Amino acid sequence: MANMNPKKTPMPEQEPLVRARNFKEVTLGYTEEMAREEATRCLHCKNRPCVDGCPVNVRIPEFIEKVAEGDFAAAYDIISQTNSLPAVCGRVCPQESQCESKCVRGIKGEPVAIGRLERFVADWHMAHGGVSTVTPPGNGHRVAVIGAGPAGLTCAGDLARQGYAVTVFEAFHVAGGVLMYGIPEFRLPKAIVSHEVETLKNLGVEIKTDMVMGRILSVDELFEDGYEAVFIGSGAGLPSFMNIPGESLIGVFSANEFLTRTNLMKAYLEDYDTPIRRGKKVAVVGGGNVAMDAARCAMRLGAEEVCIIYRRGLAEMPARAEEVHHAMEEGIQFRVLCNPVAILGDDDGQVKGIECVEMELGEPDASGRRRPMVKEGSNFVLDVDTVIMSIGTSPNPLIRTTTQGLEANKRGCLIADENMKTTREGVYAGGDAVTGAATVILAMGAGKTAARSIDEYIRSK
């Protein structure tokens, strides 16, 4: 008989006002007892709607059954067959709009806490010796992957499991992509990302860092070097600005810069050299996960006041529900239906304020969300010393502009079909480089599909 408690088993968390001042992980994960209790809430429905809700089709009810039995090693084996980065997904996937949104238990009460269970299993595996994978026998074929983010790592892992010799080329000095530079330590500890990368290396994946592809090597040179196929997972790294007055003032950052300094370069730690501005009054413009991450980092770096400025309403915010909830608990203010029109500076070029207008929602636009419209004459100024722009990113043009025959749409996104095949033979692409800024798990799904296509392509040659 299933556990019919309508609520998810709660997951312990650091106290909001304590965690708002440290970079340690916010949520602490289930104990074995909590995990087994939550696992018994699964009804094991026949048609398994949750599996369809997962971009990499983790066999959810099967692994949950093993958790309920207390066989956590078996649960890990089931997850890792389709998911290369389970400890990451359990933490950063928007479960509420994917697997958990399809859960039957969600009709009358809360869905099964699939994300928390996935995280528990991955963490348990790591804590109990971790690396189980054996290098599979090689099949003699070489594939190059550009970008060691979620899409590239997933593609590399899936291909390596089938015996391909995979080399991943990464521009930064560490692998992980947005998992390292973007998502903060308190939401996704970097040791976990490193562990997942080590697991891939044990599968035989070779990772070359400091390789800015398109500059140091071109896609053509990869083929000349004997790689039979190339996967491009170079992400969407180019930050957008609003093009309002004052964006070049000192104290205005892209969220990318602010987060990269904090997370990748560890500027929040005393013994690291990278400088960071520790603003006292910080405004973060945008309503996505990246905006939440930037705001919460600013708070942890010692800000007195941090506010999110978002032009639509709370209901329209694209950020994961849990992130908005956590940010509010930590004392981040939310100024919704509010949009900046100018950033104000002093004589030394330092930010001293941000001028905003109030907004109201009109008819739905092309994206289906209600279009924000300016309330005329509602201008007001917020007193801030730091502004972080988190209004989106677009793909980096470096590879597109240095590779013949690779087509992109007018937003700079590479064109790829449903099998992740680009307009050039032997070249596949996926993740944010194709979709524009999206989620970790969608990028992983694309990496998975691409691995399947690359395998078919090489076999058919």
Add this chain to the structure above:
Amino acid sequence: MFRIVEKRELNSAVTLLSIEAPLVARKAQAGQFIIFRVDEQGERVPLTIADYDREKGTVTIIFQKVGRSTMLLGQKEVGDTIADFVGPLGNPTHFGEVKKVAVVGGGVGCAIAYPQAKALHNMGVQVDLIAGFRSKDIVILEEEMAAASTNLYLTTDDGSYGEKGFVTDKLRSLIQQGSNYDLVIAIGPVPMMKFVSALTKELEIPTLVSLNPIMIDGTGMCGGCRVTVGGQTKFACVDGPDFDGHQVDFDELMKRNATYRSREQHDREHPCRLTGEVR
């Protein structure tokens, strides 16, 4: 890890290092830059490529020790390694169809003016190289610059070496004496590039400047290196580092470059109490 194969102190504050980086050396061109990181705790710092040797697989950088990272780099010796050396980044300089060019270098900027002069000189272009320094004791690369130019004009602010005066004075007098330059390339401190550009704008001579603002990744990701050029926001790392000197907002760039100045000051004045060194 990247190994240092040559080290020369060019003056008390400026160091030359050649680093083993065969893939970077294979692709490097005049005008491009690299990003180095000394060790795990280090920052990522951009430096323009001063020279490269495709056969030996080495890339040369020349830098002034102004902050913690350049001081740490300056402490490395031949045979030591640094954690990261990424490049070549940015666009190579596009010279266009030119017959006679004035290359103007200021201080440590001469390290970057030199490869530009060398590239032009090798193309058979007539190159007048104007190299300005504060005083005699900080003059660098005199022989190299002489070999890479048709005429080398050295100036010092205090007259202790070469001609007394600023590079702008020399450039103006050369033009007044009848030198018809198709292009002026100015590389050095931001104020110097600003004044050269103001002069050549008045004289209507196309001018390129090479910018080196604050950045992290060097691939267009952080946007920290944004500069206003012709009223538009450009990223120096991917749109530059060369820009039309007549269009750059130098005043804004000077302010932005000062973002972490107090931190740099602190690094220079407060060495580690335990080791007496930077870290």
